[in-house]
Amino acid sequence: MNMDVTALQPRLAERSRALDQLLDESEKRWWQQALERLRQSPDANTAAVLSSQCKRHLRDQPVPGAAGWNAIELARALLLAHVLGLQHEVARPALLEQLFQFGDDQEKATLLKALDDLDSEGRCLELALLAGRTSNPQVFAALALDTPYASRHYPERAFHQLVLKALGMGLDAARVIGLAQRQGQPLNQLALDLMDEQLAAGRPVSPSLPRLIAFGLLSPPQREHLAGLFQQQRLPTEWREHLFSN
Missing domain, CATH: 1.25.40 (Serine Threonine Protein Phosphatase 5, Tetratricopeptide repeat)
Incomplete structure (x- = not known):
């Protein structure tokens, strides 16, 4: 399946480019390795592990061109978008619910902040109501x-x-x-x-x-x-x- 973020939401593609421009060489290497690892193992466990590693490998700084987002939040949201892009459409709500349950409060907040980009058709309404x-x-x-x-x-x-x-x-x-x-x-x-x-x-x-x-x-x-x-x-x-x- 295609791992292009635009398959889910064009706005995420713009934010992805903004993040790429912000990262230094060390961060870019880790980010590309993280995306490749997710491509090879597109499941909730891999996405959760990589999300938890964002704080260790990325600086906490605002992202120009992505108002209200810092680099760690945006990377986590993009990881969600990428793993969803590797799933069949009907499997996406269950995967998001699983990742929400896995996440700490910051990861839960990031998922909800990005939910309109990740689920523009409202299939995750029950998750939102629960949250x-x-x-x-x-x-x-x-x-x-x-x-x-x-x-x-x-x-x-x-x-x-x-x-x-x-x-x-x-x-x-x-x-x-x-x-x-x-x-x-x-x-x-x-x-x-x-x-x-x-x-x-x-x-x-x-x-x-x-x-x-x-x-x-x-x-x-x-x-x-x-x-x-x-x-x-x-x-x-x-x-x-x-x-x-x-």
């Missing part, structure tokens, strides 16, 4: 932030739960891709319920919580409730533009 139950902020952020996978493939209820959990972990909802397209009355009510829970517990309202709310779809009682809280100075001043802009 979303984690209590590890690094792993959860890789799934929830700066990636369109959840927006493209999650059913409505699961997407809403993902967003609410992100806020509960103190993450920035502005980095949840596709959130605006998922706004509506159900998410409005969930966001207001979360806000009331935070206020009742004496905690500050999550700064990015207004991003969950479609203010134009608020019912009159909901809008009156928010206006009352604002007048009582229980909501941040930033809420004024949402509540009194019309």
